[in-house]
Amino acid sequence: xxxxxxxxxxxxxxxxxxxxxxxxxxxxxxxxxxxxxxxxxxxxxxxxxxxxxxxxxxxxxxxxxxxxxxxxxxxxxxxxxxxxxxxxxxxxxxxxxxxxxxxxxxxxxxxxxxxxxxxxxxxxxxxxxxxxxxxxxxxxxxxxxxxxxxxxxxxxxxxxxxxxxxxxxxxxxxxxxxxxxxxxxxxxxxxxxxxxxxxxxxxxxxxxxxxxxxxxxxxxxxxxxxxxxxxxxxxxxxxxxxxxxxxxxxxxxxxxxxxxxxxxxxxxxxxxxxxx
Amino acid sequence: xxxxxxxxxxxxxxxxxxxxxxxxxxxxxxxxxxxxxxxxxxxxxxxxxxxxxxxxxxxxxxxxxxxxxxxxxxxxxxxxxxxxxxxxxxxxxxxxxxxxxxxxxxxxxxxxxxxxxxxxxxxxxxxxxxxxxxxxxxxxxxxxxxxxxxxxxxxxxxxxxxxxxxxxxxxxxxxxxxxxxxxxxxxxxxxxxxxxxxxxxxxxxxxxxxxxxxxxxxxxxxxxxxxxxxxxxxxxxxxxxxxxxxxxxxxxxxxxxxxxxxxxxxxxxxxxxxxx
DNA sequence: AGCAAGTATGAATCGGAGA
DNA sequence: GTCTCCGATTCATACTTGC
Numbered sequence: 001x002x003x004x005x006x007x008x009x010x011x012x013x014x015x016x017x018x019x020x021x022x023x024x025x026x027x028x029x030x031x032x033x034x035x036x037x038x039x040x041x042x043x044x045x046x047x048x049x050x051x052x053x054x055x056x057x058x059x060x061x062x063x064x065x066x067x068x069x070x071x072x073x074x075x076x077x078x079x080x081x082x083x084x085x086x087x088x089x090x091x092x093x094x095x096x097x098x099x100x101x102x103x104x105x106x107x108x109x110x111x112x113x114x115x116x117x118x119x120x121x122x123x124x125x126x127x128x129x130x131x132x133x134x135x136x137x138x139x140x141x142x143x144x145x146x147x148x149x150x151x152x153x154x155x156x157x158x159x160x161x162x163x164x165x166x167x168x169x170x171x172x173x174x175x176x177x178x179x180x181x182x183x184x185x186x187x188x189x190x191x192x193x194x195x196x197x198x199x200x201x202x203x204x205x206x207x208x209x210x211x212x213x214x215x216x217x218x219x220x221x222x223x224x225x226x227x228x229x230x231x232x233x234x235x236x237x238x239x240x241x242x243x244x245x246x247x248x249x250x251x252x253x254x255x256x257x258x259x260x261x262x263x264x265x266x267x268x269x270x271x272x273x274x275x276x
Numbered sequence: 277x278x279x280x281x282x283x284x285x286x287x288x289x290x291x292x293x294x295x296x297x298x299x300x301x302x303x304x305x306x307x308x309x310x311x312x313x314x315x316x317x318x319x320x321x322x323x324x325x326x327x328x329x330x331x332x333x334x335x336x337x338x339x340x341x342x343x344x345x346x347x348x349x350x351x352x353x354x355x356x357x358x359x360x361x362x363x364x365x366x367x368x369x370x371x372x373x374x375x376x377x378x379x380x381x382x383x384x385x386x387x388x389x390x391x392x393x394x395x396x397x398x399x400x401x402x403x404x405x406x407x408x409x410x411x412x413x414x415x416x417x418x419x420x421x422x423x424x425x426x427x428x429x430x431x432x433x434x435x436x437x438x439x440x441x442x443x444x445x446x447x448x449x450x451x452x453x454x455x456x457x458x459x460x461x462x463x464x465x466x467x468x469x470x471x472x473x474x475x476x477x478x479x480x481x482x483x484x485x486x487x488x489x490x491x492x493x494x495x496x497x498x499x500x501x502x503x504x505x506x507x508x509x510x511x512x513x514x515x516x517x518x519x520x521x522x523x524x525x526x527x528x529x530x531x532x533x534x535x536x537x538x539x540x541x542x543x544x545x546x547x548x549x550x551x552x
Numbered sequence: 553a554g555c556a557a558g559t560a561t562g563a564a565t566c567g568g569a570g571a
Numbered sequence: 572g573t574c575t576c577c578g579a580t581t582c583a584t585a586c587t588t589g590c
Binding site: 046047048049050051052054056058061063065066067068073106107108109133135136137139140141142143144146147150188189190202205206 | 559560561562563564565566567
């Protein structure tokens, strides 16, 4: 894995950034990428959780839930959040090929805002896909339903885009029942897959599971395609793309996460390609 | 079942409309209902792009700009839909008690717009609940995932509302696993439950299943509560509410559907109340 | 070594009363 | 709006410890 750290760069050529991770702010880096360059986008933005200041304590073991308290999830208001989302989606749209598709993931905290903004920008939603978690954290005060799902929006740039990639047979394997249903049941990322920092704590608050990206890439890309992840975190997208013979471009602003990516790629992921 | 058909009415008292269905336009009828009158709302709005234009326009008041047919597929249509949703949610909010909760159901065509509008209006989302259909209509073209879900948004009027009703133990029965998960797996409305017209065709295109309303009412209301459905269709909400010893107020503009409601209530639904 | 018991933790908008 | 204090509250999974 090669890191690109040239903040002074004017523009990037596609070859020089393919299968690379670029250190920098997605909004600025994206502007330097050629138009209509990528086949698929996976976007995992901050969810703007607005967690209460009050700590949530497990009374039986007297420990505190370490919720998402990262600076990258802090916004002053919905308006501020909306503007951020809108700017990212504008830059992303420019670098998408005409037939490219985009995946965006979030929870109820923000997925509705994102979806409406996408529609208003002209993106055409193909599906919502529900990630049903087998092991969510329960709501133990019993004041709400346990939030066991995240929602993915799968869309094209424009209503007129038709010949996008969809591997129906693989989609049938992943969904529930015999139809290619829009529900994926899989566990959250934990155990040895979860990257840790020097103190054994999780390196990233919200690392996405390999299996989730495997399903996204297999259903919506072909071998040799270029997958873009503008907010790569610890790089699950590129890690899985490489294992499935896809190309990738990742952008990440946090050196701590970049370090995790570099460490991860030293042991390439092994995945069997479907015979089809 | 008593029908209220008094378009000339000034204002309604709560007793005179409780356990009744009111014939009329929801936007106008809601204005005649006292403020802070209901405990729970179930809103099943038109699903954008699934109804012909004239069907949607019947709901809108003073918003139709003539001669913009060419723009119907673009932003103009979204705006008109948004305004309709905003108006309904404004009237609904007024008649909700401070601790009342609201359920809104839709598919990806419109749920994102609705959710953002709700947030922008100050509604505070408690959960999204995913209705996973056991018997969805397959997507034969194979160009998308089969749409096997609908999304429900469950919300309170305001972020500060706390003492809303949530029957945790019942929610645990309905969800998947032991946690009260936000996923309900149940079939679409079919068979003898589905109301038919004189020609044996389905009377309503999107009749909601009894079981869906049973779960909504049992998890989020108490006996004696008032449940409001401003766009009642063939009246599943009131039909289930009555069987569970809840009160209801239904509004419906289409006499054909009202007729279905009247017919339905002649054979009251039998449901066992949970012993709790 | 293997099995059992104990411990840790997850994108969480998670309470209420009173000062 | 803040703050403090009181009290009731969780499951699936993976890892660690102990025998």
